Amino acid sequence: MAVTLPDDVVLERGGRIVLVVMDGLGGLPHAEHGRTELEAARTPNLDALARRAALGLHIPVEHGIAPGSGPGHLALFGYDPLRYDIGRGVLSALGVGFALEPGDIAIRLNFATLDAAGRVVDRRAGRPSDAENRRLIERLRSGVAAPRGVRVFFEPEKEHRAVLVLRGDGLLPEVTDTDPQAEGVPPLVSEAKVDGARATASALNAVLGEARRVLAGEPAANALLARGIDAYARLPSFGERFHLRAQAIARYPMYNGVARLVGMDARPLSATDADSVGVLEAGFTEYAFHFIHFKAIDSRGEDGDFAAKVAAIEAVDALMPRIVSLAPDVLLVTGDHSTPATWRAHSWHPVPILIASRWCRGSADAVFGERSCLAGELGVFPAVRIMSLALAHAGRLAKYGA
Amino acid sequence: MAVTLPDDVVLERGGRIVLVVMDGLGGLPHAEHGRTELEAARTPNLDALARRAALGLHIPVEHGIAPGSGPGHLALFGYDPLRYDIGRGVLSALGVGFALEPGDIAIRLNFATLDAAGRVVDRRAGRPSDAENRRLIERLRSGVAAPRGVRVFFEPEKEHRAVLVLRGDGLLPEVTDTDPQAEGVPPLVSEAKVDGARATASALNAVLGEARRVLAGEPAANALLARGIDAYARLPSFGERFHLRAQAIARYPMYNGVARLVGMDARPLSATDADSVGVLEAGFTEYAFHFIHFKAIDSRGEDGDFAAKVAAIEAVDALMPRIVSLAPDVLLVTGDHSTPATWRAHSWHPVPILIASRWCRGSADAVFGERSCLAGELGVFPAVRIMSLALAHAGRLAKYGA
Numbered sequence: 001m002a003v004t005l006p007d008d009v010v011l012e013r014g015g016r017i018v019l020v021v022m023d024g025l026g027g028l029p030h031a032e033h034g035r036t037e038l039e040a041a042r043t044p045n046l047d048a049l050a051r052r053a054a055l056g057l058h059i060p061v062e063h064g065i066a067p068g069s070g071p072g073h074l075a076l077f078g079y080d081p082l083r084y085d086i087g088r089g090v091l092s093a094l095g096v097g098f099a100l101e102p103g104d105i106a107i108r109l110n111f112a113t114l115d116a117a118g119r120v121v122d123r124r125a126g127r128p129s130d131a132e133n134r135r136l137i138e139r140l141r142s143g144v145a146a147p148r149g150v151r152v153f154f155e156p157e158k159e160h161r162a163v164l165v166l167r168g169d170g171l172l173p174e175v176t177d178t179d180p181q182a183e184g185v186p187p188l189v190s191e192a193k194v195d196g197a198r199a200t201a202s203a204l205n206a207v208l209g210e211a212r213r214v215l216a217g218e219p220a221a222n223a224l225l226a227r228g229i230d231a232y233a234r235l236p237s238f239g240e241r242f243h244l245r246a247q248a249i250a251r252y253p254m255y256n257g258v259a260r261l262v263g264m265d266a267r268p269l270s271a272t273d274a275d276s277v278g279v280l281e282a283g284f285t286e287y288a289f290h291f292i293h294f295k296a297i298d299s300r301g302e303d304g305d306f307a308a309k310v311a312a313i314e315a316v317d318a319l320m321p322r323i324v325s326l327a328p329d330v331l332l333v334t335g336d337h338s339t340p341a342t343w344r345a346h347s348w349h350p351v352p353i354l355i356a357s358r359w360c361r362g363s364a365d366a367v368f369g370e371r372s373c374l375a376g377e378l379g380v381f382p383a384v385r386i387m388s389l390a391l392a393h394a395g396r397l398a399k400y401g402a
Numbered sequence: 403m404a405v406t407l408p409d410d411v412v413l414e415r416g417g418r419i420v421l422v423v424m425d426g427l428g429g430l431p432h433a434e435h436g437r438t439e440l441e442a443a444r445t446p447n448l449d450a451l452a453r454r455a456a457l458g459l460h461i462p463v464e465h466g467i468a469p470g471s472g473p474g475h476l477a478l479f480g481y482d483p484l485r486y487d488i489g490r491g492v493l494s495a496l497g498v499g500f501a502l503e504p505g506d507i508a509i510r511l512n513f514a515t516l517d518a519a520g521r522v523v524d525r526r527a528g529r530p531s532d533a534e535n536r537r538l539i540e541r542l543r544s545g546v547a548a549p550r551g552v553r554v555f556f557e558p559e560k561e562h563r564a565v566l567v568l569r570g571d572g573l574l575p576e577v578t579d580t581d582p583q584a585e586g587v588p589p590l591v592s593e594a595k596v597d598g599a600r601a602t603a604s605a606l607n608a609v610l611g612e613a614r615r616v617l618a619g620e621p622a623a624n625a626l627l628a629r630g631i632d633a634y635a636r637l638p639s640f641g642e643r644f645h646l647r648a649q650a651i652a653r654y655p656m657y658n659g660v661a662r663l664v665g666m667d668a669r670p671l672s673a674t675d676a677d678s679v680g681v682l683e684a685g686f687t688e689y690a691f692h693f694i695h696f697k698a699i700d701s702r703g704e705d706g707d708f709a710a711k712v713a714a715i716e717a718v719d720a721l722m723p724r725i726v727s728l729a730p731d732v733l734l735v736t737g738d739h740s741t742p743a744t745w746r747a748h749s750w751h752p753v754p755i756l757i758a759s760r761w762c763r764g765s766a767d768a769v770f771g772e773r774s775c776l777a778g779e780l781g782v783f784p785a786v787r788i789m790s791l792a793l794a795h796a797g798r799l800a801k802y803g804a
Contacts, residue, residue, distance in 0.1 A: 029763060036763065061802055063783060064790030065408065068803035081803065082408060088803065343761060346801050348794045350779070370763055370779075380781030 004078055004384055005241075005391075006400045012243050014396030015329025015357075018280070018290045021076065021255075022316055023069070024298025026057075026338025026351040026370060030306055037297075037306060037341060038352060039369035041313040045320035046333065046354070046368040053331075054360040054393075056378020057350035057370065058386060060337045066346045072336030073258040077291075078242070078387030079235060086261065087173065087230025092163045095257025096155045097266075100232040105171045105200060108228035109154075109162040110179060111136060111221035114212075118186045123179070124160040125221040136221050137162060143214035147203040157253060164207065164226065172197040172231070175204060179225035187225055204229075237263025238289070242391060246289035249279045255293045264291060273315065277322050284326050292323075298346075301339030309341050330393040331356040332386065333368070350380050357393040407643075407790055408802050414645050416798030417731025417759075420682070420692045423478065423657075424718055425471070426700025428459075428740025428753040428772060432708055439699075439708060439743060440754060441771035443715040447722035448735060448756070448770040455733075456762040456795075458780025459752035459772065460788060462739045468748040474738030475660040479693075480644070480789030481637060488663065489575065489632025494565045497659025498557045499668075502634040507573045507602060510630035511556075511564040512581060513538060513623035516614075520588045525581070526562040527623040538623050539564060545616035549605040559655060566609065566628065574599040574633070577606060581627035589627055606631075639665025640691070644793060648691035651681045657695040666693060675717065679724050686728050694725075700748075703741030711743050732795045733758040734788065735770070752782050759795040 027036035060067045060075050061082065070091045071081030089106035100106060111125040111133070128136065137156040146152040150168035157163055174193040180186070190205050192198040204226060211224045238246045240263070248259030248266045251273070256266035267283070270276040273294055280292050294316045300309035324331065334353035337346045352373040361377045374380070378389070391397050429439035462469045462477050463484065472493040473483030491508035502508060513527040513535070530538065539558040548554040552570040559565060576595040582588070592607050594600040606628060613626045640648045642665070650661030650668045653675070658668035669685070672678040675696055682694050696718045702711035726733065736755035739748045754775040763779045776782070780791070793799050 028761065034764075034766065057779075057781075062407070062790060063787035064792075064794035064799060065411065066794070066799065066801045068801050071803035085408075085803075340761075347761070348791075348799070349761075349763070350781075371765070374777070374779055374781075380779075380783070 004080070004388055009398045009400050010241070010243055010391065011396045011398055014391070015394035016288055017244070017330045017390050017394050018292065018323060018326070018328040018332070019076065019390070020323065020331070020333045021073070021291065021293045022297050022313065022333065022335050023293065023295050024301045024337060024339030024346065025313070025335025026340070026347070026349050027301065027309070028340035028342050028349065036370050037301070037309045038313055039371065041310045041317065043313060043317040043368055045317050045324070049320070049324065049331065049333065049356045050354050050366045050368040050372065051364060052360065052362050053354040053356035054378050055363070055366055055373040055376025056353050057373050057380045058334065058353050058383040059350050059380065060383045064348045066348045067337050068346065069254055069336060070258055073255065074262070075383035076334070076336055076386055077238065077262050078384060079262060080384050084235060088228025089163065090230045090232050091254060091257045091261065092157055092161070092228070093155065093165055093232070093257070094260045095253030095255070096157055096163055097253070097256070098153065098155050098163065098165060100165065101167065102232060102234065103167070103171065104232045105166040105173055106230060106232060107164040107166070107204070107226045109164050110225040111160045111162065112223050112225045113220050114187070114223045120180060120183045120185060120187060120225070122220070123183060123225060127159045128221055130156070130158055133157070133159065133162065136215070136218070139214055140211055144207060144210040147206045150203045152207055160221070162224070166200070166203055166207070168203070170196070171200045171203070173200070173229050175201040175229055177227040177229065178208060179227040187223065190226065235262055239263050242289070242387065243396070244289040245287050246291065247283055247287045248291045248293070249276045250293035251276065252295055259291055273319060277319050280323065281326065297335070298339045301341050302344055304341050304344040306341040329357060329395070330390055332390055334386070351383070353378065353386065355389055355393055359393050411800045411802050412643070412645055412793065413798045413800055416793070417796035418690055419646070419732045419792050419796050420694065420725060420728070420730040420734070421478065421792070422725065422733070422735045423475070423693065423695045424699050424715065424735065424737050425695065425697050426703045426739060426741030426748065427715070427737025428742070428749070428751045429703065429711065430742035430744050430751065433744070438772050439703070439711045440715055441773065443712045443719065445715060445719040445770055447719050447726070451722070451726065451733065451735065451758045452756050452768040452770040452774065453766060454762065454764050455756040455758035456764070456780050457754070457756050457768055457775040457778025459775050459782045460736065460755050460785040461752050461782065462785045466750045468750045469739050470748065471656055471738060472660055475657065476664070477785035478736070478738055478788055479640065479664050480786060481664060482786045486637060490630025491565065492632045492634050493656060493659045493663065494559055494563070494630070495557065495567055495634070495659070496662045497655030497657070498559055498565055499655070500555065500557050500565065500567060502567065503569065504634060504636065505573065506634045507568040507575055508632060508634055509566040509568070509606070509628045511566050512627040513562045513564065514625050514627045515622050516589070516625045522582060522585045522587060522589060522627070524622070525585060525627065529561045530623055532558070532560055535559070535561065535564065538617070538620070541616055542613055546609060546612040549608045552605045554609055564626070568602070568605055568609070570605070572598070573602045573605070575602070575631050577603040577631055579629040579631065580610060581629040589625065592628065637664055641665050644691070644789065645798070646691040647689050648693065649685055649689045650693045650695070651678045652695040653678060654697055661693055675721060679721050682725065683728065699737070700741045703743050704746055706743050706746040708743040731759060731797070732792055734792055736788070753785070755780065755788065757791055757795055761795050
């Protein structure tokens with residue numbers, strides 16, 4: 001699936017495209033009434049769109065694979081996540097707006113709580129507030145001594161999440177995580193997976209040791225766990241591949257990060273979903289492609305709260321008239337993966353998608369729901385093909401072959 | 403399709419999986435009533451499962467390709483048969499329990515009847531009984547002189563089928579078959595496809611010449627035809643790839659052979675299908691993955707006997723309650739390929755599959771049949787992805803990417 005478009009078919013101009021991502025949209029049936037979250041939600045605006053749209057279900061990565069947010073969005077943007085296997089550290093660093101340079105090693109951190117014996121008792125340090133996170137990061141910035149020849153950057157993300165960037169000659173990302181992904185055991189020591197990465201493992205272990213020294217008096221966040229370790233390398237950009245000037249509108253850094261990785265302009269984080277729509281409205285004529293991200297649906301799925309996920313879907317539906325009234329040539333609505341409330345996590349289930357444009361066959365009795373989409377004209381297909389369909393419906397693809 | 407799962411997503415533990423293979427399950431409509439064999443069969447137990455399952459159709463190898471049993475089962479087990487192109491000889495040798503060593507050349511044999519002019523008049527020598535097969539093999543074992551530097555092993559299979567293994571330094575599998583796949587013509591002479599395989603072709607021709615000398619007086623089985631010639635090389639095992647301890651339950655050596663190739667424990671051949679279910683019941687808690695194979699459906703399809711194929715499907719349906727009552731976390735029912743009674747052979751038609759688990763969207767009006775499966779949530783998809791779905795539904799796959 002790595003090559004999604006033949007050479008030389010992407011045109012320089014064409015219609016305007018809006019991609020609405022309802023994070024974690026897909027679901028599973030409720031035990032009592034048998035409807036999924038999306039099927040149970042009252043979504044008059046999405047249903048009206050569905051009647052004049054092409055419907056289908058996309059498989060984010062591969063059959064059976066539950067993607068994280070990074071791979072899920074890369075696929076939506078037309079980048080095969082199995083080819084572009086990008087560590088969470090890089091995505092997080094981009095997400096917080098850190099100016100990564102080629103060769104930087106970016107690492108996702110959790111603040112964690114260790115007990116007196118050095119065992120992890122809370123992998124998220126009681127979920128500190130964002131303000132508390134920033135205070136802890138300041139302590140680290142002023143207290144941690146950098147290993148010789150390495151520059152060290154700490155950046156706060158949200159709650160217990162932070163980012164570490166190591167910059168220096170010859171650093172390699174082939175080192176193991178220190179996050180044991182379990183509680184009741186001590187953090188792991190990072191090890192080189194290849195000979196050339198020994199200095200990197202050693203630098204990382206030194207920085208994490210320094211961090212424990214600096215954080216020793218903290219009641220909750222007295223250690224760091226490292227994972228998602230990767231080096232930054234630029235991807236072929238959205239502009240290069242699709243000839244699209246694109247903007248990303250989101251409320252959480254992660255989504256801006258993955259958008260920036262493919263060369264979109266990431267707008268300042270919005271405070272509310274309604275504000276996000278305002279940013280879309282304000283910049284609508286400036287960009288040919290707009291990615292707008294709505295997060296709450298996924299969060300309520302992860303909470304296992306079916307009714308709250310339904311409500312979160314309805315809240316996005318209520319914002320749709322503002323988006324529809326902008327009259328984009330192509331309006332796509334989908335999720336980056338499913339997050340069924342019964343499963344309480346990202347899942348592998350195919351995700352409903354709607355592509356509204358003048359150029360659909362459509363179905364007069366369609367609604368926007370998993371089983372209605374299963375009968376749709378797009379079938380069940382890989383997410384990495386969505387961008388090709390978006391471009392095609394926007395009149396942005398030339399005929400392939402004379 | 404070679405890589406079916408990203409690195410590091412397969413968990414060490416999770417739910418129990420049962421894969422029921424109804425060999426040759428898929429069919430074509432009857433000329434009079436328009437229903438396929440599976441649609442015509444009374445299958446209340448499979449239909450009840452279908453209502454709480456994910457349904458779809460799988461393409462065993464590629465569009466239009468009718469697979470043999472080996473490729474068909476490899477694909478079901480998650481091994482792309484176009485990547486792991488394993489000769490029938492190797493599958494047969496494993497199937498009869500022969501202890502192949504790396505480098506062994508395994509060859510599928512038919513006992514055949516030649517006329518006085520040396521032309522094949524029956525490619526199956528009148529289908530000798532198994533006892534007769536064993537008597538013939540004993541004659542070959544005691545009568546055939548091995549070529550210099552080569553050890554020769556003959557093994558009986560069923561009816562007209564046998565296995566020849568050549569063991570020696572420098573033998574290569576790149577030699578042509580001697581089975582002309584037609585009657586009225588003489589057997590072919592094996593030829594080397596590459597320079598280095600000349601000694602192997604010569605050894606094979608010598609052994610087959612010896613066999614004709616030894617069998618010269620036989621009324622029916624007076625020659626051997628060789629095909630499916632391959633060298634034995636171990637595959638990455640089911641345990642290594644999927645962290646599953648697996649057992650195979652079958653009545654015919656071939657199916658045990660392909661299961662053993664991927665590292666399953668092959669149980670002693672069962673005498674009846676009901677006995678096979680008994681083996682499943684007895685070993686249910688010992689294994690995390692169970693492959694149970696039902697053969698008769700395919701055989702009746704090859705006979706061209708629509709009604710008998712329907713009855714064979716109904717016989718398996720009648721066994722399903724015993725399997726369902728074991729309450730596996732994931733129960734898959736499918737075939738390795740289609741064998742429509744009207745076609746009288748393996749065919750390329752997509753094969754119905756059901757995956758019953760707690761984690762399906764499901765459809766209240768579903769039944770288990772080709773056209774009902776076509777409306778199912780799995781869509782039409784490659785068989786090599788089935789194992790990913792089985793693992794996902796068993797909770798055995800971690801999220802891919804943070």
